[in-house]
Amino acid sequence: MKQLLAILASSALLMLAACGSGNEETSGEASEKKTVKIGITQIVEHPSLDSAREGFIAALKDAGYEEGKNLKIDFQNAQGDMNNNMSIAQNLAADKNDLILAIATASAQSVVQSTKDIPILFTAITDPVGAELVESMEKPGGNATGTSDTHPDAIKNTIDSIKMFVPDAKKVGIIYNDGEPNSVVNVKHAKEAIEAAGLEAVETTISTSSEVKQAAESLVGRADVFYIPKDNTVVSALESVLNVANEKDIPAFVGESDSVKRGGFASYGFEYHDLGYSTGQMAVEILEGKKPSEIPVGYPESLELVINKKAAEEQGVTLTDEMLKDAKVVGE
Template sequence: MKNKRLTGWAVCAAILLLLTTACGEKGKDAASGQQQSGAKNSDKVSIGITQIVQHTSLDEARKGFVQALKDNGYEEGVNLEIDYKDAQNDINNTSTIAQKFASDNKDLVLAISTPSAQAAAQQIKDVPILFTAVTDPVGGQLVSSMEQPGGNVTGTTDLHPEAISTLMEFVKTSIPDAKAVGIIANEGEQNTVTNITQAKEALEKQGLEVVVAPITNSSEVKQAAESLIGKVQAVYVPSDNTVVSSLSTVVAVANEHDIPLFVAEKDSVKNGGVASFGFEYYDIGYATGEMAVDILKNGKKPADIPVQVPKELDLALNMKSAAEQGFTVTDDMKKSVKEGNLFE
């Protein structure tokens, strides 16, 4: 009887051992599966994109960047993960976003605009940072020099060396009776300060007075535009994110009061400015994407990649805005506009 009981216990113990072993193996397989899944996910490239605010030019730069990655084998949902954050034109948000990207240990960070790039450079030290739509990378203390950036930051600038002087000369020749030009700008942005400085120098060289209407946020844009009425014969909007994000407000004032509106960006011509000498922000975004590929695939370091400047500088005209704003478009102007740069 005792032997039978012992045998019964032995059988039970054996069964329990088998079940435990099976469960353990099953758990191990599950854990292994999770690890394999994690390894598979780690094969994906994770890129953080921080953008100061949404407006056409910055959005186009972002689209160009993503397309360059796609053209070189990186596709969202397959082997690319993009974490896009809009700072909603709030400097504090740019720092918060940069801190989050730093803690997430991204493979690469793209910063669109000067404030976003400055925040990223301050918070992220061990991850490659690329910027685009930055006016003055050296003045903004993002790189040591255009040719040899140093550190972990490089990218593309949105200021062609001759863009502003060429546009201001065009203002003078196309409005010969002009005596003063108004500039609406948020001088709290480093990129704007550089833009205004060059614009002032160029306008004064043309014998034109400069009237600056300063703003600190988008809610002040309309009042600033209206403050220039009767004081100037033309208005210039630089590559200022605060003003450009509210460009429609300036366009409405310019249309109502017949004041030609000149802009720093070709996209702003599409959106109601009368003229600009510029380039496609999509193109500089694409060039930045190619830099990202060089870093991710070829192991290049930002320190060794020179900052790129826009390659094109073409006149863009908006015929509808010209009619609304009392600006005369001559046949010679039309002839000098390349296909695709004349907007109706």
């Protein structure tokens, strides 16, 4: 009898030990995520693209992926150089990252060309379908998806606001890099909106940021207002345009809210940090098993009019209470 009781006690201890071991393993798996490696390529640094990247990383952190712990990020900036841009894409593909984030159209196109095996997310893209990054917005197909920064009404609303803020304006000066596919699309939509508003577009193109100031100066006397689209080359040197706008009293309408904060006069826009955050949430889904082809492309859901009050003063715009009533005002 004593022998039987000893055997039963021993068996009970073994079962408890086994249960304890299993609980510890389950608990460990629940509390710790595996270490992941993400490559990030960005065509050029400027506040909007930087904010998108910061939002992406913030979403990962909120989901439990944190740099220095279980997240390794390899961030590379092409500095506007297309050859460098392609080399970065190829290196990130060869480095066997768990996921690659491409910020801006040129970066995304290079990454999509470089790998069909690694999941790709993109953000700050004007036209994902036109850029051949996805098959459609609803069903991306392939190994890429992400977020577009083109709200259907953003350009039209900004152009329409010209008539409210500068009633006597007739000609809209546009500066853009015609080598950026996203800019070509943006300018096409802007010209359609300009014509519909009864205005005339006056274009000048550049290929590098060093040409931006001269381009702005060439529009003095030919344009009543500036419109700066979401062009990475121009926006990276936006202060060159704004210096001319301030000196010559030419209101500078811009393509996104961050450029208003930097001294542009007005835009209908959104926060790029939020756009990047949404992209980061997609990254979490992919890291936890979902395929890019299963995630529809996202885009900003709302717009707000943003006005820089200081820029209005410097660029010769007289603001009324009626103009400001529905706007977010910065630069006070």
